[in-house]
Amino acid sequence: xxxxxxxxxxxxxxxxxxxxxxxxxxxxxxxxxxxxxxxxxxxxxxxxxxxxxxxxxxxxxxxxxxxxxxxxxxxxxxxxxxxxxxxxxxxxxxxxxxxxxxxxxxxxxxxxxxxxxxxxxxxxxxxxxxxxxxxxxxxxxxxxxxxxxxxxxxxxxxxxxxxxxxxxxxxxxxxxxxxxxxxxxxxxxxxxxxxxxxxxxxxxxxxxxxxxxxxxxxxxxxxxxxxxxxxxxxxxxxxxxxxxxxxxx
Ligand SMILES: [Zn+2]
Ligand SMILES: [Zn+2]
Numbered sequence: 001x002x003x004x005x006x007x008x009x010x011x012x013x014x015x016x017x018x019x020x021x022x023x024x025x026x027x028x029x030x031x032x033x034x035x036x037x038x039x040x041x042x043x044x045x046x047x048x049x050x051x052x053x054x055x056x057x058x059x060x061x062x063x064x065x066x067x068x069x070x071x072x073x074x075x076x077x078x079x080x081x082x083x084x085x086x087x088x089x090x091x092x093x094x095x096x097x098x099x100x101x102x103x104x105x106x107x108x109x110x111x112x113x114x115x116x117x118x119x120x121x122x123x124x125x126x127x128x129x130x131x132x133x134x135x136x137x138x139x140x141x142x143x144x145x146x147x148x149x150x151x152x153x154x155x156x157x158x159x160x161x162x163x164x165x166x167x168x169x170x171x172x173x174x175x176x177x178x179x180x181x182x183x184x185x186x187x188x189x190x191x192x193x194x195x196x197x198x199x200x201x202x203x204x205x206x207x208x209x210x211x212x213x214x215x216x217x218x219x220x221x222x223x224x225x226x227x228x229x230x231x232x233x234x235x236x237x238x239x240x241x242x243x244x245x246x247x248x249x
Contacts, residue, residue, distance in 0.1 A: 001127075001147045003177075003247040007033035008220040010183045010197075011057065016224045017243050018057035021154065021179075022046075027127060028065075029143060029154050032057050035064035043068045048124045050117075050131075051081035052156030053140035054088040062089075063099040069112060077112035078124075082131065084139025086114050117141065132167060134158035136196040142167075146174070150249055155180040157221060159196035162206065169210035176249040182219035182240070185229035197221075200233035207235065 002024050007017025018032030027048045028034055035043060043065055052058055062079070069077050081089070094101055102112075117131035121144075131141040136157045142164060143154045151174045155164060158181060168178045183197035192199045200219070207217055219240040222230045231240055 001145070001150055001152065001176075001249050003152065003249060005220075005241050005243050005245045005247075006037040007243045008241055009057075009243060010181075010221045010223040011225070013224040018060065019052075019221060020061070023127065023145060024125075024147075027124060027145075029145075030058040030156075031060070031062035031065055033061055035061040035068065040068055040072070044072050044074050047077055049077070049079045050129065050143055051079065051085050051089075052143065052154070053081075053137055054085045054092075055137065055157065058157075059089065059093065063093065066112060070107065075111055079112060079114050080117050080129075080131075081114075082133075082139035082141055083116045084137075086116055088139075089114065132164070134164060135161045144171070149174050150176050152177045152249060153179065157181055157183070157197060159193065160198060160202045160206065165206035165210065168215075171215075175215040177216045177218055177247065179218045179220055179241075181221035182230050182234065182238075183221055183223055183226075185226045186233050187229075188226070200230060200235065200238070203238060204235045207237070 004022040006020040006022055008019050009016035019030040020032045020034040021029040026045050028046050029050050030052055031049055093099055121128050121130040126147055128146045130144040134140050134142045140156055142156050145152050151171050153168055181198050182200055184192040184199050186199045186201045189199055217238045219234055219238050
């Protein structure tokens, strides 16, 4: 599984893009920065966009990605998310005020469609995907993405939920990487709790039990302003990414 980190920051700053992670060239986790990072040809190759939730740092380039699809007559693109995420996009983004309603453009389902993630694992191309509810805003999900026996977890934005760490542990050897958000430094524990995000100390607590012979744990979604602090506080076993990295897992 090829994983390209187009952007993975918790906010925008020069050199820092918000979350968009491209898998095998055609599946995108979140739409925070793809349109401004990828070539038009690469955007045209995207067929599935998996949204973790509706916060703007995860959806802000979705209108521009769809603009590329529409103007190039690309067919068969699916935007996946929870029902809450889909409802927010339709009410507050694709509403004719912020961006056109899809009906206005006479876009039918052969061009692109919005689809709610099913409860159970589902297949998109060679990938098997499972959406798992996490503790952030209503409708927020993490994604477990598997290709053959290789699985990767993307936490999306989340507060501390032991179930997420238990889920990671349950994949055992099959889990090749666990991408987990680390938005704030430890001194901002209270802000992290209120805004439903994680700190390095919270991650440390969660991975204690299963990291003995574990997969890579990779911190992302760090706020650029706190990057150095968070990097210094992350447990030794946890790597961090800032965007631009490519993994073959
Ligand atoms: Zn975010
Ligand atoms: Zn968020």
